[in-house]
Amino acid sequence: MPALPTGDPVPANGALPSSALTTIADTEFALYLHVPFCRVRCGYCDFNTYTKPELGGHGATIDTFADAAIAEMDVAQAVLTAGGATPPSVSTIFIGGGTPTMLPAADLVRMVAAARERWGFADNIEITTEANPDTITPEVAAELAAGGFTRVSLGMQSAVPSVLATLERTHNPANVATALRACRAAGLAVSSTSSMARQGRPWGNGG
Ligand SMILES: C[S@@+](CC[C@H](N)C(=O)[O-])C[C@H]1O[C@@H](n2cnc3c(N)ncnc32)[C@H](O)[C@@H]1O
Ligand code: SF4
Secondary structure (H helix, E strand, O other), X not given: OOOOOOOOOOOOOOOOOHHHHHOHHHOOEEEEEEEOEOOOOOOOOOOXXXXXXXXXXXXXXXXXXXXXXXXHHHHHHHHHOHHHOOOOOEEEEEEEEOOXXXXXXXXXXHHHHHHHHHHOEEEEEEEEEEEOHHHOOHHHHHHHHHOOOOEEEXXXXXXXXXXXXXXXXXXXXXXXXXXXXXXXXXXXXXXXXOHHHHOOOOOOOOO
């Protein structure tokens, strides 16, 4: 087996290596926020995500998550600006999960605003949230768009109820079209993580 290339040793205090800090101003800054909550777990899913009973009332909750994520941004800001380094403005934000839209839209918007306050946004920034189709209403879509989101990534594995049941998916296939229309009406681009999208169906990668 080939040896791995030698890298910088990991600093013990959680800081970035100095080689990273000296080039940070010229590095693209993409922010990923992971929201680890789901109403139910789908049997095939390998993502780090939890239902309410699994959490058992301990640790992060849906109610406290946005504030915890914003506090974490302050830690990131301290790491990124150590020694006078200047991080660039953010060029993309992707909120994934889990099911980020289990949080109130206002909390998703608050997390985006907190990123903007700390780092600023590049021109033409893309801001995406993943969503289960059941969680997108016209009101939610409008609130996301008004809060700066540019795209929603809808999870849809199939339009066939028996396939969805086998996959332990809870969403009603009809809700995909409803959610898609709501996003489009709000001016949001839509992409999909469905296998249908990969086959080039019109609701995938709708931009
Ligand atoms: C992480 S979920 C987030 C959105 C939302 N929770 C949902 O499922 O609709 C996004 C997508 O990840 C994909 N996914 C889940 N488990 C996967 C796995 N084990 N391998 C590949 N893709 C997976 C599914 O296609 C799902 O739609
Ligand atoms: S809803 Fe999405 S994130 Fe949650 S278990 Fe299912 S595929 Fe995974």
